[in-house]
Amino acid sequence: MKTFDSIRAELDSGKTSCEKITQEYLGVIEQGKRLNAFLAVFPEQSLEQARTVDKKRSAGTAGPLAGMVVSIKDVICVKDARVTCGSKILEHFVSPYDATVVSRLKQADAVIIGKTNMDEFAMGSSTENSAYGRVKLPQDESRVPGGSSGGSAVAVRAGMSTTALGSDTGGSIRQPASFTGVVGLKPTYGRVSRYGLVAFASSFDAIGPLALSTKDAARVLGVIAGHDEHDSTSAEVPVPNYLGALTKDVKGLRVGIPKEYFGSGLEAEVRDAVEKKIDVLRKHGAIIQEVSLPHSEYTIATYYILATAEASSNLARYDGARYGYRAKGANDLMEMYVQSRSQGFGAEVKRRIMLGTYVLSSGYYDAYYRKGQKVRRLIQDDFISAFKNVDCLITPTSPSTSFKAGEKVDDPLQMYLSDIFTTSANLAGIPGISIPCGNDRQGLPIGLQILGKHFDEATIFRVADFLETT
Amino acid sequence: MTVTLKVTVILNLKLMSWNERYEAVIGLEVHAQLLTDSKAFCSCSTKFGNEPNSNVCPVCLGMPGVLPVLNKNLVEFILKMGLATHCTVAPRSIFARKNYFYPDLPKGYQISQYEEPICANGYVEIELQDGSRKKIGITRIHMEEDAGKSIHDLDVDTLVDVNRCGVPLIEIVSEPDIRTPHEAYQYLYQMKQIVTYLGICDGNMEEGSLRCDANISVRLKGETALGTKTEVKNMNSFRFVEKALEFEINRQIALIEDGGKVVRNIIMGFRARNRRANALQRRSARLSLLSRSGSRARACR
Ligand SMILES: [Zn+2]
Numbered sequence: 001m002k003t004f005d006s007i008r009a010e011l012d013s014g015k016t017s018c019e020k021i022t023q024e025y026l027g028v029i030e031q032g033k034r035l036n037a038f039l040a041v042f043p044e045q046s047l048e049q050a051r052t053v054d055k056k057r058s059a060g061t062a063g064p065l066a067g068m069v070v071s072i073k074d075v076i077c078v079k080d081a082r083v084t085c086g087s088k089i090l091e092h093f094v095s096p097y098d099a100t101v102v103s104r105l106k107q108a109d110a111v112i113i114g115k116t117n118m119d120e121f122a123m124g125s126s127t128e129n130s131a132y133g134r135v136k137l138p139q140d141e142s143r144v145p146g147g148s149s150g151g152s153a154v155a156v157r158a159g160m161s162t163t164a165l166g167s168d169t170g171g172s173i174r175q176p177a178s179f180t181g182v183v184g185l186k187p188t189y190g191r192v193s194r195y196g197l198v199a200f201a202s203s204f205d206a207i208g209p210l211a212l213s214t215k216d217a218a219r220v221l222g223v224i225a226g227h228d229e230h231d232s233t234s235a236e237v238p239v240p241n242y243l244g245a246l247t248k249d250v251k252g253l254r255v256g257i258p259k260e261y262f263g264s265g266l267e268a269e270v271r272d273a274v275e276k277k278i279d280v281l282r283k284h285g286a287i288i289q290e291v292s293l294p295h296s297e298y299t300i301a302t303y304y305i306l307a308t309a310e311a312s313s314n315l316a317r318y319d320g321a322r323y324g325y326r327a328k329g330a331n332d333l334m335e336m337y338v339q340s341r342s343q344g345f346g347a348e349v350k351r352r353i354m355l356g357t358y359v360l361s362s363g364y365y366d367a368y369y370r371k372g373q374k375v376r377r378l379i380q381d382d383f384i385s386a387f388k389n390v391d392c393l394i395t396p397t398s399p400s401t402s403f404k405a406g407e408k409v410d411d412p413l414q415m416y417l418s419d420i421f422t423t424s425a426n427l428a429g430i431p432g433i434s435i436p437c438g439n440d441r442q443g444l445p446i447g448l449q450i451l452g453k454h455f456d457e458a459t460i461f462r463v464a465d466f467l468e469t470t
Numbered sequence: 471m472t473v474t475l476k477v478t479v480i481l482n483l484k485l486m487s488w489n490e491r492y493e494a495v496i497g498l499e500v501h502a503q504l505l506t507d508s509k510a511f512c513s514c515s516t517k518f519g520n521e522p523n524s525n526v527c528p529v530c531l532g533m534p535g536v537l538p539v540l541n542k543n544l545v546e547f548i549l550k551m552g553l554a555t556h557c558t559v560a561p562r563s564i565f566a567r568k569n570y571f572y573p574d575l576p577k578g579y580q581i582s583q584y585e586e587p588i589c590a591n592g593y594v595e596i597e598l599q600d601g602s603r604k605k606i607g608i609t610r611i612h613m614e615e616d617a618g619k620s621i622h623d624l625d626v627d628t629l630v631d632v633n634r635c636g637v638p639l640i641e642i643v644s645e646p647d648i649r650t651p652h653e654a655y656q657y658l659y660q661m662k663q664i665v666t667y668l669g670i671c672d673g674n675m676e677e678g679s680l681r682c683d684a685n686i687s688v689r690l691k692g693e694t695a696l697g698t699k700t701e702v703k704n705m706n707s708f709r710f711v712e713k714a715l716e717f718e719i720n721r722q723i724a725l726i727e728d729g730g731k732v733v734r735n736i737i738m739g740f741r742a743r744n745r746r747a748n749a750l751q752r753r754s755a756r757l758s759l760l761s762r763s764g765s766r767a768r769a770c771r
Pocket of ligand 1: 509512513514525526527528529530531636
């Protein structure tokens with residue numbers, strides 16, 4: 001397992017080439033097949049891309065990510081490759097275009113090695129809801145890697161790619177980063193173009209990097225961030241030099257500790273580990289203060305009302321009429337719709353479509369959707385007022401470490417609660433990062449979350465990098 | 471011979487007395503297809519007559535992962551229309567999704583406007599038969615995208631052409647200020663003049679660049695409450711709108727006079743294909759009744 005810095009050092013010393021590096025990753029993917037992290041691997045294309053990068057390197061024209069090998073969550077479009085979203089309904093669907101993040105990575109000379117497994121349409125917290133089988137935690141294969149970007153997190157943890165892209169609608173990058181012990185960033189809403197990200201909940205979805213180090217996550221964000229004419233919600237806010245923000249200094253930094261995130265339901269070992277890190281910051285001159293986010297208890301309910309409403313609309317296009325799975329033997333249009341969707345979608349996706357359709361139906365719209373939007377505003381306001389006094393917030397990423405496969409599959413509420421600390425950032429649109437924070441007694445990784453102000457990824461990178469390297 | 475004549479006279483008298491006792495309340499929804507070069511949310515051409523499914527891209531095909539980008543010309547065109555009809559222009563306007571399943575609707579929803587339309591509270595003036603002028607209120611004008619075309623009348627199967635999918639439309643909704651089919655005709659005539667003068671739509675109703683739906687109810691003169699309305703959709707000529715409204719008004723009055731009740735429904739597909747024939751005489755062949763509960767029916771576009 002190598003960070004980009006060590007890869008670059010080896011490349012610069014002439015010890016290796018992009019082609020060799022890519023070859024090595026392909027070997028690790030092959031050896032780790034039982035983890036089921038990948039839905040598609042691109043051996044020929046990635047090696048060819050690597051050879052091109054090698055040529056550019058000798059010509060001195062290589063981009064900033066030359067030598068980085070990236071895996072892409074299978075909810076992000078790569079031209080001419082299948083994008084299944086972990087669903088049977090898109091099993092044979094090939095994307096005719098590259099997502100903006102993918103074309104930016106390619107332009108920066110990163111090598112795209114394959115597409116990673118995930119919960120179907122990014123709905124889940126364990127990567128058990130994939131139509132193509134569950135993903136296993138490398139540290140203990142009877143356990144889950146978190147989700148929905150479980151495949152991307154495992155790809156990084158197991159050394160199958162240098163970094164990976166995931167998507168985070170309610171914690172789907174940060175929670176698996178926490179369970180597998182890697183760094184995972186959900187950027188500010190609007191920081192990274194969503195063009196080519198298959199929509200789950202459009203006002204929550206964010207693409208972000210998973211990496212072995214904060215520095216690598218910052219490098220990837222620097223390349224994929226910024227306005228895109230194909231996404232009107234991508235902001236025209238300048239992208240700072242994130243690497244320059246890693247100052248190794250937290251003196252005078254005001255860190256808020258939201259008391260609602262340290263209450264009941266939090267595993268003691270997780271709490272202790274996070275508090276230990278807070279002490280490190282205090283010792284190095286950060287100003288630690290308790291803050292309150294009073295509407296925290298409504299986070300999960302609000303999220304599931306609004307996100308499912310958006311999902312029910314976004315997933316309407318998978319109807320068997322134009323592309324994707326179409327049931328055989330239907331006698332009329334309605335039968336074709338009902339059978340294609342009944343057979344093509346898995347249980348959790350159907351549950352959320354039904355919930356969302358109900359929430360949006362006339363007669364219930366005001367009671368649920370409109371009220372949900374109002375509560376969302378209150379939750380946003382909580383963060384905005386907290387950030388008047390502090391520069392960032394620190395919480396656990398998830399209340400527990402990885403759980404056993406099958407343990408929560410039949411209990412959606414328990415499953416939803418594993419995102420209790422992460423969904424608020426999506427409701428508020430603020431950035432959040434999960435970094436490794438030691439292990440519990442079973443040797444399972446614990447994650448610490450740092451939340452920042454809108455478009456202030458630089459500060460959370462600074463804190464993350466400080467904790468990682470101190 | 472004498473008997474036939476007598477019956478005709480009595481019928482005419484009866485109609486006269488109905489028309490004096492009743493008044494119609496009519497509101498019109500006019501859809502104008504805009505003359506922008508590209509579609510509402512992607513850069514595909516809006517040119518007509520191309521091969522089926524050739525003016526398409528991942529965005530208007532509703533491929534997974536795509537996002538809409540608003541055509542600036544569409545906004546400029548609708549603002550012209552709003553200003554020409556004395557509307558208030560909203561400083562902030564939002565799009566909404568109208569969700570329904572149909573094969574010619576690739577995303578499973580139409581991008582339209584619901585709350586906060588871009589233009590509202592305007593009016594146009596029409597000239598009445600006696601030479602006086604009357605203001606017809608405009609409730610709202612909003613932006614939306616057209617759907618594709620399903621072709622059912624082929625032996626093979628249902629075929630879908632999505633060339634038209636995403637072509638920008640504006641919908642102009644009038645207040646229920648129109649009282650007679652002639653006023654409706656005059657209103658449409660004004661609309662056509664305005665859109666063609668502004669150069670935002672070719673105003674050709676026969677070819678579908680201007681489409682009109684009407685909400686019609688009747689009530690006894692002097693009453694303030696509205697009667698139950700029916701919706702007549704897809705009328706494709708000015709004269710035909712006038713005739714269809716006349717027909718529907720008389721139908722409603724006759725129904726009430728016979729002790730019946732007007733049932734709220736949608737009448738689809740009035741068409742004047744052969745304009746030399748009397749469309750009303752041929753109505754049974756063309757008029758199809760489709761009642762839908764809830765959302766507006768789209769099947770016969
Ligand atoms: Zn297009």
